[in-house]
Amino acid sequence: MITSKNISKKYGQAEVLNIDSLDIPKGESFGLVGNNGAGKTTYFNMLLDLIRPTTGQIKNNNIVVNESEDWKSFTGSFIDESFLIGYLTPEEYFYFIGDLRGMNTADVDTYLEQFDELFNDEIIGKKKYLRDLSKGNQKKAGIVAAMMGNPSVVILDEPFANLDPTTQIRLKQLLKTLTEDRDVTLLVSSHDLNHVTEVCERIVVLDKGLVVKDIQTSSKTLEELESYFAI
Amino acid sequence: MAFFALYFIISFLSIGIGGYYLLKKEYPEQDPLQIVNSFLVFAILGDLIFRYLMQKLPIMNIKPMLILPIKKSSLVHFVLGKSAFSFFNFMSLFFYIPFSVVLIKEGYSVQGVLGWLFAMIFIIQAINFLNFLINKNNVAFWIIAVVTVGLIAMQNFEIFDITIYSQQIFDAIVNNPVIALIPLALAVILYYLNFNLLKDKVYLDDAVSQKVKEAKSADLSWADRLGDVAPFIKNDIRLIWRNKRTKTVFLMSFLFLFYGLIFFDNPIYREKMPGFLLFAALFVTGGFTLNYGQFVPAWDSSHYKMLMSQNIRYRKFLESKWFLMVAMTTILYFLSIPYLYYGMDIFLMITAGAIFNIGFNSLFLLYAGSFNRKRIDLEKSGFSNMQGTSATQFLIIIPLMVFPMLLYWLFNKFVDANAGLIAVAALGVIGLLFKNYFMNLIEKKYIKDKYAAIHAFDQKS
Numbered sequence: 278m279i280t281s282k283n284i285s286k287k288y289g290q291a292e293v294l295n296i297d298s299l300d301i302p303k304g305e306s307f308g309l310v311g312n313n314g315a316g317k318t319t320y321f322n323m324l325l326d327l328i329r330p331t332t333g334q335i336k337n338n339n340i341v342v343n344e345s346e347d348w349k350s351f352t353g354s355f356i357d358e359s360f361l362i363g364y365l366t367p368e369e370y371f372y373f374i375g376d377l378r379g380m381n382t383a384d385v386d387t388y389l390e391q392f393d394e395l396f397n398d399e400i401i402g403k404k405k406y407l408r409d410l411s412k413g414n415q416k417k418a419g420i421v422a423a424m425m426g427n428p429s430v431v432i433l434d435e436p437f438a439n440l441d442p443t444t445q446i447r448l449k450q451l452l453k454t455l456t457e458d459r460d461v462t463l464l465v466s467s468h469d470l471n472h473v474t475e476v477c478e479r480i481v482v483l484d485k486g487l488v489v490k491d492i493q494t495s496s497k498t499l500e501e502l503e504s505y506f507a508i
Numbered sequence: 509m510a511f512f513a514l515y516f517i518i519s520f521l522s523i524g525i526g527g528y529y530l531l532k533k534e535y536p537e538q539d540p541l542q543i544v545n546s547f548l549v550f551a552i553l554g555d556l557i558f559r560y561l562m563q564k565l566p567i568m569n570i571k572p573m574l575i576l577p578i579k580k581s582s583l584v585h586f587v588l589g590k591s592a593f594s595f596f597n598f599m600s601l602f603f604y605i606p607f608s609v610v611l612i613k614e615g616y617s618v619q620g621v622l623g624w625l626f627a628m629i630f631i632i633q634a635i636n637f638l639n640f641l642i643n644k645n646n647v648a649f650w651i652i653a654v655v656t657v658g659l660i661a662m663q664n665f666e667i668f669d670i671t672i673y674s675q676q677i678f679d680a681i682v683n684n685p686v687i688a689l690i691p692l693a694l695a696v697i698l699y700y701l702n703f704n705l706l707k708d709k710v711y712l713d714d715a716v717s718q719k720v721k722e723a724k725s726a727d728l729s730w731a732d733r734l735g736d737v738a739p740f741i742k743n744d745i746r747l748i749w750r751n752k753r754t755k756t757v758f759l760m761s762f763l764f765l766f767y768g769l770i771f772f773d774n775p776i777y778r779e780k781m782p783g784f785l786l787f788a789a790l791f792v793t794g795g796f797t798l799n800y801g802q803f804v805p806a807w808d809s810s811h812y813k814m815l816m817s818q819n820i821r822y823r824k825f826l827e828s829k830w831f832l833m834v835a836m837t838t839i840l841y842f843l844s845i846p847y848l849y850y851g852m853d854i855f856l857m858i859t860a861g862a863i864f865n866i867g868f869n870s871l872f873l874l875y876a877g878s879f880n881r882k883r884i885d886l887e888k889s890g891f892s893n894m895q896g897t898s899a900t901q902f903l904i905i906i907p908l909m910v911f912p913m914l915l916y917w918l919f920n921k922f923v924d925a926n927a928g929l930i931a932v933a934a935l936g937v938i939g940l941l942f943k944n945y946f947m948n949l950i951e952k953k954y955i956k957d958k959y960a961a962i963h964a965f966d967q968k969s
Contacts, residue, residue, distance in 0.1 A: 350819040354817055356817075359810060359814060360814035364747060364750040366725060377820055378818075406723050409721075
């Protein structure tokens with residue numbers, strides 16, 4: 278589904294990302310881990326054509342992302358709070374994104390019903406603007422919006438950060454169901470090795486912009502990752 | 509916004525320098541300083557009302573310092589002390605200082621004038637701290653507003669003339685500069701009242717708390733009739749209404765409606781400088797277009813990345829901004845109908861200006877906006893907020909304002925006034941006729957600049 282060939286990103290002399298080849302097949306749940314500055318967000322931003330690679334190209338469903346914008350109709354994403362519109366209420370935000378993704382108000386309402394549990398009565402009908410919500414609640418709204426309109430690729434940067442324990446567990450469940458019937462390709466990055474090994478079937482470790490590990494998740498993966506990062 | 513700040517600075521400076529001579533010429537028997545003194549009471553009340561609406565104590569600034577080893581009392585002194593240097597306190601000095609210089613030059617007693625100037629500075633400081641005390645209280649505001657309106661009315665109907673007392677008080681300061689110490693004492697007392705009020709309240713759940721406003725959703729479903737631009741228009745309307753800075757731009761555009769009053773009645777412009785009449789005419793309907801348009805797309809800088817990752821046509825985003833500018837110009841145009849009072853020629857001028865604003869300026873500002881590389885944090889705000897301003901903002905004034913003035917002036921000089929108006933309006937009509945063509949160019953420019961804009965809007969200052 279997503280193929281990256283020879284991509285690199287340089288700022289002046291400093292190279293922040295260099296991936297020879299990375300293929301993510303359709304329906305895979307793919308995890309990206311690495312310390313700060315490893316290049317995770319850079320890679321995701323490049324996938325979304327928000328920054329340009331210095332060399333190479335990324336194809337999303339055979340569409341070169343910086344040549345055509347057709348991939349946008351089937352790709353949903355939440356990278357950071359700049360994906361939210363602070364002066365809207367969560368409902369208005371969902372309707373706005375819904376509009377862009379071809380859903381009418383009724384569609385959006387039905388879609389939102391399935392997240393009642395995740396929202397835990399803290400998002401809908403609270404008469405608050407997104408900018409006034411807590412970080413965790415902002416994240417919930419962003420993640421739910423990223424999955425609107427049945428995208429076949431979902432990209433989430435650090436989805437577990439700032440969430441309360443109950444929501445973390447519910448989100449893990451949600452992400453697992455999302456990829457269950459293998460229609461949706463899920464890309465997440467995380468600093469939490471526990472969560473990422475639980476949700477993802479494949480984990481790639483980035484370090485200073487390079488792929489240093491590419492593991493199919495097994496019962497030993499968590500141990501392997503922990504020993505890698507313990508240094 | 510920088511536009512307004514600059515505008516006020518320039519107006520105050522020119523009144524400060526020229527005011528004395530102007531008054532001398534108009535009222536040769538009276539002393540210009542005494543005339544100014546008699547109206548100072550209104551300046552003070554007006555300042556207080558203006559600040560009540562615009563200025564808040566930026567106490568949230570000390571939040572990051574609360575956990576540092578700094579005494580809470582020092583923090584309160586810091587935030588109050590810093591407010592003494594706010595833009596609001598300097599604005600009127602652009603009038604008082606040059607005016608004082610002129611007074612000294614004209615042979616007034618140096619001590620007297622300096623005493624008077626310092627008294628004004630102290631009064632400004634006193635107003636500054638008084639505002640913070642009464643700011644939380646709506647009743648105080650209405651009392652001041654009612655007193656101000658009442659005094660103006662009573663003076664108009666010759667029931668009671670406050671200006672006599674105002675003049676006596678401020679004349680006394682000129683004659684006896686030591687009196688300037690009274691406003692100083694007043695400023696100090698008000699400072700300490702603020703200090704005492706705040707010093708025990710430096711807690712996150714007290715003075716240093718962010719007030720969360722309840723979200724109010726107005727029904728904007730009428731916009732759905734506008735087709736696939738509708739979601740963007742709804743979004744832009746909410747952007748304007750729910751953020752202080754954009755709201756100020758919106759409300760100020762109605763103030764600009766009155767701009768013509770200064771120019772249209774003045775025979776000097778009518779006879780000798782008709783170009784400036786067109787300048788005023790452009791402003792009457794163009795307040796919104798100018799001040800909103802010049803910061804497209806920076807208004808959306810905080811969520812620009814998200815917009816760029818969505819399946820949208822850039823065109824719709826731009827069309828929505830264009831629609832808003834055109835709609836507002838049209839509304840302002842209808843509101844400007846009372847200018848017919850000044851004659852048909854003036855109203856035709858406003859009409860030509862409105863056509864130019866709609867056809868040329870709105871498109872030109874969208875294009876100019878693509879050069880805008882400064883982030884605007886909507887949540888930060890205030891009258892003196894110049895964020896997002898750069899040299900481009902001043903450069904674009906040339907084609908926007910000077911160009912039509914020049915065009916009008918040329919045709920007016922060599923053909924006649926009507927030809928000048930037709931030329932200006934024709935340019936607007938051309939812009940409107942070829943709107944699609946220009947929109948395509950603008951869209952291409954925005955797409956080309958996408959990465960640069962994303963990068964720039966990511967930089968938080």
